[in-house]
Amino acid sequence: MQEQAYAEVFLIDKPKEWTSFDVVKKVRNALKIKKVGHAGTLDPLATGLLIVCAGKMTKQIETFMGQEKEYTGTFVIGETTESFDLEKPVEFVADASHITLEDVRAAALQLTGDIMQVPPMHSAIKVDGKRVYESARKGLDVKMEPRPVQVREFEITSFQDRVVEFRISCSKGTYIRSLARDLGEILGVGAYMSSLCRTRIGEFRLEDAKDLLPLIEEIKARRADENL
Template identity: 80%
Template sequence: MQEIEPYGEVFLVNKPIEWTSFDVVKKIRNALKIKKVGHAGTLDPLATGLLIVCAGKKTKSIETYMGQEKEYTGTFVLGKTTESFDLEREVFDVADPSSLTLEDVKAAAVKLSGDIMQVPPSHSAIKVDGKRVYKAARKGTEVKLEARPVRVSTFEITSFENPKVHFRIVCSKGTYIRSLARDLGEILNVGAYMSSLCRTRIGDFRLEEAKELEELIKEIKERPHENI
């Protein structure tokens, strides 16, 4: 009698805006009708782009994928900021950025490149004393977060339409792009927040290879499920 190979599969998904990474996992889990499904690296609800979802025996590879280099494109806005450094919280004015030049912004980006120490945003899923810090932040409770080493191997300013800074960033696991927005704004003394973000690569996996979520779900539902 032929032994059936245990099921395992890796899905590359273009995460829709306003979906959490867990929302995507739940949708795929329900379509596959199995419990063992997880993602390899959270994307915030307002971010889009490449999300790796592993199912069955492939969930053992999640940590490997999470540790790989990431690439992002997106936009920062200068002169304003928010508590979360993105559009999840209310935007408020900080300072007038109109005198800043492309050279100013590029010089600030250089200071945030290479091996740096970065403080994660308080509105993040990091745990302190076993609790997610964003839950405390939303209640107005301050949680002290320690700076952590990360690597920003590329911080390219692809265009500057003051106050909008368009970028391409290549970085290590654990790098928060929202924190780079905050720190860029602080270096330039005008404040900044992230208005858009798209993950374009994880290791050798590229966004161009990913499927739209609804297309993927349709394909999964149309396939035979005997071996899952």
């Protein structure tokens, strides 16, 4: 393979508990080239569409990252965690038995459109040159400034037994964990994100993505054919 001329984009369904870098490393090792990167991080506990660019296509990473994202998943109300997902222990906040579907939809409406959002402390954003999750793990307090994001759609698809199912279309830089936190605050009972799947990046859709490990075997087989 001529690395200088090589260019390819892979649509991958990221497995749960894999980091986005784990996926990139796996693809890089299979291709045996250095220029491989992803177009937008997914947290380890999240699944779904990850765009991985190789060779000359790494120049397109910023373009892909800037496109609208779509997610589905679940929030749990009445409880929260330090990270607003299941990376940290769940803590009881308040009895949420009085919350109705109409209440949840009204709260989601307040978080739809052009909003100012404070990123979670357990995120990869840099403040003063340091990743804030590194400071959070050390117990250091970092002031997070609100940032403008756009939530074009915040659809509540189901609500039962304190579990909110949603579909969200949003701009680059939107944290779904922060939407969980803010939804819980509006409802007055707390909330955290219990599952998340990225279903779309721009016009690229999850149904067109490949499972990671079969893709790696496909890449290895193709390289073996090229080296014959």
